[in-house]
Amino acid sequence: MGLNQQNNESSSGFRSLFNRSAAEVQRKKPGQPPGFLQHTGEQKLEAMRMTVHDYDANRYDSFTIDALDPTAAYMRPSSKTWIQIQGLHDITQLRKIMDYFELHPLVQEDIVSINQRPKVEPYGEVIFVVGRMITARQEGDATELKSEQVSLVLGKNFVLSFQESDDPLFDPVIRRMLVANTRLRRHSIDFLTYALLDNLVDHYFTALDFINETIESMEERVLDQPDPSDLQSIHALRRDLIFFRKSVWSLRDGINSLIRDDSPLISPEIKVYLRDVYDHLVQVIDSVESQRELVFSLYDMYMSSLSSRMNEVMKVLTVISTLFIPLTFIVGVYGMNFNPETSVWNMPELNWAFGYPAAWGLMLIIIASMLYYFKRKGWF
Known part of the structure; x- marks a missing residue:
């Protein structure tokens, strides 16, 4: 659900999604031409990292690289390759990668602009997906909600993923890739895209469970001994849930377009799996709406307790x-x-x-x- 620390951290150790530095919400100057590349986040890694996951049903290779090698085996059309890119501050190196795959200038701009609305858009021979990973992580004595933009580019035989940090968001998918002859290894590259999106949505349920626990503990405190800091936490939760809802709602519409529209990059078999992701997103939205109602009732409960x-x-x-x-x-x-x-x-x-x-x-x-x-x- 984050939200200066004094204002947005409750007595339960909750930190909301809006507890962010000014560097994380900067925007490029007005009047810049379309496709102008400017990283609008903050540098979270000393250097950009690229990890190649090259696989088929019986083989899986994972290694880091400093630059793309067009002659390498993982660049061949017959290979299924996922290139995981962490760190978006090195514009020069990023431009080389994105230009090699002939990504549209608007796609390049959206990748390095971290405040994008989640969406799914076809661009020629690739499909561009922007999602937002929302997770609940333990930070010292407090549990903090973290939000990070994740961009995916699906091509004919490759997937590119872009994120700011080295947060192990996709470790569950990588562990599945280690097992030979699984559906993930047998299917075409679009199944990997499904798996990455499904992993992203699964993290939403973990974050919602944490928010639900926070609401329950806050409800007990408000009934027992209301404190002014509880009111600040209630407002922080409300803003987090609004942000959560906007992110999930937009992604749901994007997944629906993948299911509905015909694309040579998404096979009918994979659309069945994408419908499952869509259903999960609907569940998340329903849970967010329920929790928003609970937070509104918390405010009424707080005022009633004070009264x-x-x-x-x-x-x-x-x-x-x-x-x-x-x-x-x-x-x-x-x-x-x-x-x-x-x-x-x-x-x-x-x-x-x-x-x-x-x-x-x-x-x-x-x-x-x-x-x-x-x-x-x-x-x-």
Whole structure:
């Protein structure tokens, strides 16, 4: 679901998606020509990393490279190759890779602009996919929601993946590739694209589970002992879920276009698997909507708890004030100090030996009577 740290970290150790530096949300200057390459994120790696995953049903090779070698075996048309690129700050090296695969200038621009809306777009002989990986990761004593743009380019016999960090987002897919003669190894390259998208969507459920646990723990705190920091966390969760919904909704529309539209790069067999991804995205959207309703109810619950506590405080203060009203009257009357020697009606109690204890006794009887009456009425 992230959201300056003081404002967006709750007492439960939750950090939202909006706890980001200014470098992560910068944009290119207005008026730049289409296809202008500018990395709008932050440099998370010292150098760009490229990992080649070359495979077929019975063979799998994985190795890192410093630059593309057009004569290498993994570049042959008969090879199924996934090139995993981590680090988007080296524009010069990225341009060489993207130009080699003849990616459209707008695709190149979107890859290095990390604030893109998730989408699926065909560009000539490739399909360009922008997704957003949202994960819940442990960072010290806090669990933090992290968001990262992931770009995929599907070609006839290759897949390119681009991400800013070296976060092991696709490790589950890589582990599956190690097993010989699996569907992932037997099928064409479009099945790998499905597997990467499915892995991305699976992480959404993990993030939603964390957000749900956060909502439940926050609900207990709000009911038991509401704190001003809880209100900040509620607003942070609300913004996270809006961001989550926008990301998932756009990706769902993109997956639907892959299923609906005819493309030589997506076989009918793979569209069956993509429908499963689509169904999962619908489930995620339903869960996000449910959690948004819970967060809205959390706000109402927080305000009701504060109001209830305030009413309890006001009730106690009112009882105390009410108890002292007759006592103040008695003290005020006997504070007038009329001379009893002038008239028998001028406070004869002033010369009475038990006048002071009697005044205290009267006040205590009044207090006890009022407390008994309040208790009978159920006012406290």
